Amino acid sequence: MRFDLNDEQRAIKDAIREVCDARASRGEGAETDGAFWSELAKSGWTQMAVPQEFGGQGSGLLELSLVLEEMGRALVGGAYLGHAAAAVLIAASGDEQQRPRWLPGLATADGRAALGQAHNGGALLVDASGAALAVIAGPETAAVLDPVPGALNEAASLDVTRTLHRVESAGAERLRGDVDRGLDRAEVLLAAELVGVAQRAMELAVEHASNRQQFGRPIGAYQAVSHRCADMLVQVESARSAVLSAAWTADHEPEQLPFAASVAKVTAASAAWQVAAASLQVHGGMGFTWEYPIHRYLRRAAAGARLLRSVDHHLDRIADQNGLGAEAVAAGAVQPAYAVP
Amino acid sequence: MDLTLSPEELRFRDEIRAWLDQNHPGPAPQDTEQNFDFRLAWQRTLHEAGYAGIAWPREYGGRGATLVEQAIFNEEMVRARAPAPANILGLIMGGPVVMAHGTDDQKRRFLARILSGDELWCQGFSEPDAGSDLASVRTRAERAEGGWRISGQKVWTSYAHRAKWCMLLARSSDGARYRNLTYFICDMRQDGVTVRPLRQITGESEFNEIFFDGAFVPDENVIGSVDDGWNIALATLMFERPGLGAASALAIRLQLGELAGLIRQNGLDDDASVRRRFARLVVETETIRLNGYRGLARAGEGVPGPEGSIVKIQWASLNQAMTELAFDVQGGAALESDSTWAYRLLRARANSIEGGTSEIQRNILAERVLQLPRLR
C-alpha cells in the first residue's frame, strides 16, 4: 500500500499546472476560455475522459482528478469540467447504443460537451455556448441533450467564471445504464476541482497574512489569523486525501465508490466554501472588492457545491450506508457498510 | 498510488488476525488499577509472541515492521478491541529515545525491560509553570558526586505511580533558553521522589504530580549531552506513531457503530438533523484514516513531518463531537453518570490538551508548514 502519486501522476499535475500558469500569465480569464479550450484540445487534454475504444485516451479517474484540481486552482472556466464530467457520465451510464453514438464525438476538438443541472422542470447548462451536446444531471437521473439549441437563453451566473443558460430539457434522452455510477464518477471530478479552489484560496490567504502589516507586524503573526490558516490546511489536505482516494477507488474498487464519492463531495464542497470564506476574512476590505480575485473563488465554491447532487443528499446516503438506513434498522445491524482494509 | 495491501502485507495482517483470535485477553476490567494490571499482562503476552516492539528494529528485540505494517498492526488491535500495552510511553518514547541517543550501555540496560514490561516508564515533562511552554521547566539538576541531584515538581504525569523510570527534563545550567536543559532517566523508586495521585474529571486517577527532593540520577543515566536535553525532547515528541492516525480513526468508527445503535434505539434514525450530524462524523473519521495513510507515505520518505498535527487536531475535535452527539440523542439517560458514553464525553475533553494542545498544533501548522511569521 502506498498513498501518494507516482512519478507519472506527478508529471501530469506539473504539466497541466504549467499550461494553466501560462494562461494566467497572459492575463486571460473566463471570456477567453473558448480559445483556451482549443489549446487544450490540440494537446490532447480534452480526450482524457473518453475511453480508448471510442478514440479517447481512456485515462484513469485519478489522472483526470489531478488535471481538474489544477483547473480549479487556476479557476479555469467550466468547459473542461463539463466536458470531462459529461464523458464519464456517458461512458459509465450510457447503454450499448448510447455510448458509441456520443463518445467518439467527444474525442474530437469540436465535440465539446457541457454539463447541466436539472432545475424547475428544465435545466441550467454550465458553459454551454459552443457545446455540441450537454448531459443534464438530476439527483437520480442523467440525460443527453443533443444538440444544444443554437439560440440559448442566458441566465445570470453566480460563478462569474462560468456562463449559465436556461433550456427546455423535454427532448433530452435518458441514459439507460447505471446512472449512480456515472454520477459518482462525475462527482469525484467536481470534488477535485473544488480542492483546487480551496488550495488557491488558502495560498492567497497565507501570502496576504505574511505581507500585510498592522500594529507593527505581519497579521499572520496573530493567532486569530494564523489559526484560521492552519484550519484551512486541515480542510484542504483532508479534502485532497478524500478525492485522491475516491478517484483511485473508482478506478480499482468500483464497488466501494458510492461511499468514497460521497465523502469526497462532502469534504471538498465544505472545504472550498469554508476556506474561501475564511480567506476573504483574512483579506479584510480588499477581499470584498470586485477586482480582487477571492470572490471568484468564493462564488465558484458556492456554485460548485450545488452542482450534481447536494451535500445533504450525500450526507443522507452516508447515514444510510452506516447503520441508519432502513435495512440496518430491519436487520438490527450495527456494522458499517464500509470495511477498512 | 495503490491503496490495496500487497500480498506480504495481507499475509502480515492475516498473521496478526489469527494470533489475536487465539490470544485475545477478553473484556477489560473497569477499575483503573485493575485495568492497568490487565494491560500489563497483555503486554507480556504480546512480548512472548514478539509483538511488543512492533516498530522497534530487530537488533533491539523488535519486529522491525514497515510503517504500513505498523499501521496494520495497530488497526488489527483496535478492530479486535484489544487493550493497549501498559508500557506505552516506554514503547513509543522511552525506547526510541534510548535507541536514537543512548549509549550502548544504556541500550543494554533499558531496552529489553521496556519491551517485556518488567520496567514501566513515565514522561516527566510538564510542570505547574511549564506546559505548552516546555522550554521553561524549572526542575533543577545540580552536579553531585557521580551524577546529579534533582529538585522540583512535575505534574500531569500519567502512570507515574506505576513507573520505574521517568523521562525527566530538568534545568542543568543557567545558560541560554533551549541550551540549559538535560534529558535524564530518573529512578522513581528512591527516597527523593514522592508521587501523589491527581483525580481527573472522570473520577479516575491516571495522572499524578511528582515531587523531587534531592533525588539522585547517576551520570550514566544522562541521555545525550548535558545541556542538550531540549533537542532530544523535541525529537521525542516528533517520534511519530505511524499508523495511529488510521487506528484511532478505526476506534472511532467502531464507536460510531455503537452510536448508530443508540440513535436507532431512541427512534431518531429518521431525524434529518441527527442523521446529518452523524454522517459528518463518519466523513471526518474517514478523512482521518486517509490523512493517516497519506502521512505514512510522507514519513517513509524521511523524517516525520509536522503534518501529524493535522490528524491530532482532527481526532481531538471529532472524538469530542461524537460524544456530544451521543449525549444529544439519549434523552433522560444522559443525566446518569455511570454509562460508557458519560465516561467518553468527559474523557474526550482531554484529547485537545494531552500530547500538546490543539492550539499548539495549530501553531506548528502555521509556522512550520505554512511558514507564517511567528508572534515572538
Ligand SMILES: Cc1cc2nc3c(=O)[nH]c(=O)nc-3n(C[C@H](O)[C@H](O)[C@H](O)COP(=O)(O)OP(=O)(O)OC[C@H]3O[C@@H](n4cnc5c(N)ncnc54)[C@H](O)[C@@H]3O)c2cc1C
Ligand atoms: C490526560 C492527560 C495526560 C497527560 N500526561 C502527561 C504525561 O504523562 N507527561 C507530561 O509531561 N505531561 C502530561 N500531560 C500534560 C500535557 O502535556 C499538558 O497539559 C499540555 O501540554 C498543556 O500544558 P498546560 O496544562 O500547562 O496548559 P497551558 O500550556 O498553560 O495552556 C493553557 C491554555 O492556553 C493555551 N496556550 C498556551 N500557550 C499557547 C500559545 N503559545 N498559543 C496559543 N494558545 C496557547 C493552551 O492551548 C491551553 O488552551 C497530560 C495531560 C492530560 C490532560
